[in-house]
Amino acid sequence: MTRHHRIDYLEFTVRDMEKSKAFYGEVFGWQFTDYAPGYSGLHFGVEGEPEFGGFALGEPTKGGSLVVLFSEDLEATLAKIEDHGGAIVKPIFEFPGGRRFHFEDPSGNELAVWTER
Numbered sequence: 001m002t003r004h005h006r007i008d009y010l011e012f013t014v015r016d017m018e019k020s021k022a023f024y025g026e027v028f029g030w031q032f033t034d035y036a037p038g039y040s041g042l043h044f045g046v047e048g049e050p051e052f053g054g055f056a057l058g059e060p061t062k063g064g065s066l067v068v069l070f071s072e073d074l075e076a077t078l079a080k081i082e083d084h085g086g087a088i089v090k091p092i093f094e095f096p097g098g099r100r101f102h103f104e105d106p107s108g109n110e111l112a113v114w115t116e117r
Contacts, residue, residue, distance in 0.1 A: 010042075010053035010067055013060045014107040019085070020055055023106050027080045028069065060108050067111045074099055074115040081113075 014020040017040060024030045024042075033041040038057035043049065071077040074092060081103050082088065089110060090102035100114035 009051070012053065012055050012105075012107070012109050013058040014055045014105075014109070015057075015059065016106065017055060017057055019106050023084050023086065026084050027077070027086070062108075062110075066102075068100070069111060069113045071113050071115050074101070074113065077113050078103075 012020070017038070021032050021040060025032070029045070031043050031045040032055075033043065033051070035041060040055045041051040042053040042055065043051045078088060078092065078101055085106045087104045088101060089104055090112075092099055092101045094117075098114050098116045100112050102110055102112045104110050
């Protein structure tokens with residue numbers, strides 16, 4: 001399989017590196033590799049899998065593509081997001097094939113989480 005024209009990396013601009021790492025680490029179990037004070041690589045901690053993205057320190061902008069994550073337990077993920085400083089901006093709703101919600105992380109980036117029916 002070729003990587004040509006496939007999504008290869010997601011970069012989030014974050015206001016607070018440590019707060020963002022704590023949020024995504026606690027809620028989604030992501031792990032981090034610090035490369036510089038203003039940049040940290042993102043990975044799932046599975047041996048052999050490459051980094052899938054990074055955090056860049058700066059001021060986030062609204063707009064752009066919506067990153068959608070999968071959850072096996074939507075309500076538990078929503079609760080963890082709220083418990084760790086995220087804000088639900090679109091409550092759980094149904095769509096053909098599943099259910100999802102949208103949230104803002106502590107830096108104001110909007111993402112979505114979905115699950116199958």
